[in-house]
Amino acid sequence: MAERPSTASGDRARTPPPSDRRLGAHASSPRPRTKDSNNTVCRNLTIYGYCRYDGKGCAFNHDPQSQKTGLNGGNSLGRGKFNVDSPSFTPSTPPKNIISPKAVDAAPFTPRAGTAPPPMIGALTPTPVQPQFQDTTNFLMPQPMDQQQSYHAGLQHGFDNMGHGDNVFSPTKSPLCTNAMKNAAAMASYEYTSQVNPYAQGQDIFYQPTQSTYTIPLNYLNYAPIAPYTQKLLTFQKNIHSFFLSDNLREELQRKSEAARQVLHSSLPSSLNEYHSLVPLDMSPQKSTQTFGYSSWVYKAFSTEDAHIYALRRIEGFRLSNENDIRVVQRWKKVTSANIVTIHNAWTTTKFGDSSIVFVYDYHPLSKTLMEAHFGPNPIFAGSRHVPENVIWSYIVQLASALKTIHGTGLAARVLDLSKVLLTSKMRIRLNCVGILDVIASDPAKNLTDNQLEDFRKLGEMMLAIACNSPLAVTPQNFTKSMDYVGKQYSSGLREVIQSLYQGHVKNIDEFSKVIAPHILQNFNASLHSEDALESELHKELENGRLFRLVSKLGFINERPEFDHDPRWSETGDRYLIKLFRDFVFHSVDEAGHPVVDIAHVVTCLNKLDAGIDEKIMLVSRDSLNCFVTSYKDMKRNIENAFQDLLKNGRR
Numbered sequence: 001m002a003e004r005p006s007t008a009s010g011d012r013a014r015t016p017p018p019s020d021r022r023l024g025a026h027a028s029s030p031r032p033r034t035k036d037s038n039n040t041v042c043r044n045l046t047i048y049g050y051c052r053y054d055g056k057g058c059a060f061n062h063d064p065q066s067q068k069t070g071l072n073g074g075n076s077l078g079r080g081k082f083n084v085d086s087p088s089f090t091p092s093t094p095p096k097n098i099i100s101p102k103a104v105d106a107a108p109f110t111p112r113a114g115t116a117p118p119p120m121i122g123a124l125t126p127t128p129v130q131p132q133f134q135d136t137t138n139f140l141m142p143q144p145m146d147q148q149q150s151y152h153a154g155l156q157h158g159f160d161n162m163g164h165g166d167n168v169f170s171p172t173k174s175p176l177c178t179n180a181m182k183n184a185a186a187m188a189s190y191e192y193t194s195q196v197n198p199y200a201q202g203q204d205i206f207y208q209p210t211q212s213t214y215t216i217p218l219n220y221l222n223y224a225p226i227a228p229y230t231q232k233l234l235t236f237q238k239n240i241h242s243f244f245l246s247d248n249l250r251e252e253l254q255r256k257s258e259a260a261r262q263v264l265h266s267s268l269p270s271s272l273n274e275y276h277s278l279v280p281l282d283m284s285p286q287k288s289t290q291t292f293g294y295s296s297w298v299y300k301a302f303s304t305e306d307a308h309i310y311a312l313r314r315i316e317g318f319r320l321s322n323e324n325d326i327r328v329v330q331r332w333k334k335v336t337s338a339n340i341v342t343i344h345n346a347w348t349t350t351k352f353g354d355s356s357i358v359f360v361y362d363y364h365p366l367s368k369t370l371m372e373a374h375f376g377p378n379p380i381f382a383g384s385r386h387v388p389e390n391v392i393w394s395y396i397v398q399l400a401s402a403l404k405t406i407h408g409t410g411l412a413a414r415v416l417d418l419s420k421v422l423l424t425s426k427m428r429i430r431l432n433c434v435g436i437l438d439v440i441a442s443d444p445a446k447n448l449t450d451n452q453l454e455d456f457r458k459l460g461e462m463m464l465a466i467a468c469n470s471p472l473a474v475t476p477q478n479f480t481k482s483m484d485y486v487g488k489q490y491s492s493g494l495r496e497v498i499q500s501l502y503q504g505h506v507k508n509i510d511e512f513s514k515v516i517a518p519h520i521l522q523n524f525n526a527s528l529h530s531e532d533a534l535e536s537e538l539h540k541e542l543e544n545g546r547l548f549r550l551v552s553k554l555g556f557i558n559e560r561p562e563f564d565h566d567p568r569w570s571e572t573g574d575r576y577l578i579k580l581f582r583d584f585v586f587h588s589v590d591e592a593g594h595p596v597v598d599i600a601h602v603v604t605c606l607n608k609l610d611a612g613i614d615e616k617i618m619l620v621s622r623d624s625l626n627c628f629v630t631s632y633k634d635m636k637r638n639i640e641n642a643f644q645d646l647l648k649n650g651r652r
């Protein structure tokens, strides 16, 4: 058997459509039959002027003479019976129905259905097929393609390979797939057409197009998962996790969402400025005045201005003596860093029955302070003998990043303390309560440089406490013992960094950044990995959102009670097919009549429907007496028409 030409240069024209390869060698090939091909001028000559497979297996006619003389009618070059040299056409008898000149005054034609595509008669009228068609061998034979179709399919197939090469949704290969499904899928003849542009049907309220034209019909709707791939599966293997957000991430997000929406009836003020529904976040009964010199309280609250959730920190019993002190908040508002909890506002209030000052910060649900995370009742590294070194480096790098921003703005953090650093998600920390001390304890005697040096010293103290797993390790009398412990458990690099921070040898953030540069790069790499993983997760949900909209459409259309008595709604025409299609997608049964619950099948069908591909499907009536052969493309149009009908009468 001559080898089939298939190159990237356009000769792919004769590459069989995917269905051929998928269905095996017995499926008929779209290659031209020898008898016809001898006479048919090779299309590559027409397009490229030559055929690189001339004499190497291409079965078409490559004789330039035959093109000139119009062999086979010469129609492939437009030089057949009728061409530019033909004499002009004069009818031998005058036409009977001549259009009257009055027709010029006729009203212009306005299509009733707006821009909706014209219905295809064949598709609107389902053709009952007798049950003997269940002999699927009939369907295994794809229609022979003419040269034009073949060329088109070749191009389309080449394009399709870009995003769909692995055929991840081939139901015929799915291990979960039943024979009933396989039969239906085997009937498929994949002839992707260039007309399918799912976003170009401007009537769809779910897919409002932003651009009206595409030069290439991009097939956006084929599912193509992106790296990183957590599991190595074969192309035909799929599991439920490949379609949805991972369980752990989903649970974490759900729990955060639940915490954010929590409300509580309490004796707290019902509102503070534009904030309402206060929920206390500070559960510890002991109030320490160590950081601010005052007791502080934290509440979650909703804003009436933007409906976002914020954390309000109240400093109890503070009386503002100088109005200018609060202005520094404006400077702090401009300090934006991924490692700082952003401050938004501050004002004084007497609503708590005393004179307090309230600072507004971003709210990070379910966050813990480093003090709670490492020394609270459920420490995060309870199982291990000491905190892993990479965790401590990550803390150092993140807090150095916060200090770089703060010091670079001409400010000092002044709140580096284990109880003022929030762990907002895994290994992700943010410096909290920035700006408070500049308002309530402005100290003109201490200049900015002193405060910045103090920031480094405090950072050293925090890291020493975490490395030794004890807040008491930082006292001057324990220092030598603590450093010995760090020297034994961790690398000399970490020991030196902690020691120089603690002893005040670090003078500025740029110098310090150079010392920890290798760890900054390591952290940067880790955060890019994490970003990739999250993007991959996001990508899965993107597909699900689209499919959910499609399922919603089906739900809107099927089994509408108000049309129950209208036989035209669900038992005839398009809607009947939609109903059967719904059965095909969701209500499949295996050979023994048992329900098939296979989400891979559902996702596959919905993706194909959304893409509106030409693949054929067989829909069987519920009494099994009739079968209908239709295509996803027709189903897509039917559903769209039915949905548009609903919209015409309904309220949105």
Ligand SMILES: Nc1ncnc2c1ncn2[C@@H]1O[C@H](COP(=O)(O)OP(=O)(O)OP(=O)(O)O)[C@@H](O)[C@H]1O
Residues within 6 Å of the ligand: 281, 282, 283, 284, 286, 287, 288, 289, 290, 291, 296, 297, 298, 311, 341, 361, 362, 363, 364, 365, 366, 367, 368, 369, 371, 372, 419, 420, 422, 432
């Ligand atoms: N911006 C915020 N978003 C979400 N939760 C926060 C925020 N700020 C603080 N919290 C939470 O509120 C709780 C109390 O925080 P706080 O800073 O008062 O710690 P603390 O250990 O009680 O300190 P102190 O003893 O100084 O009051 C902590 O569990 C913390 O996670």
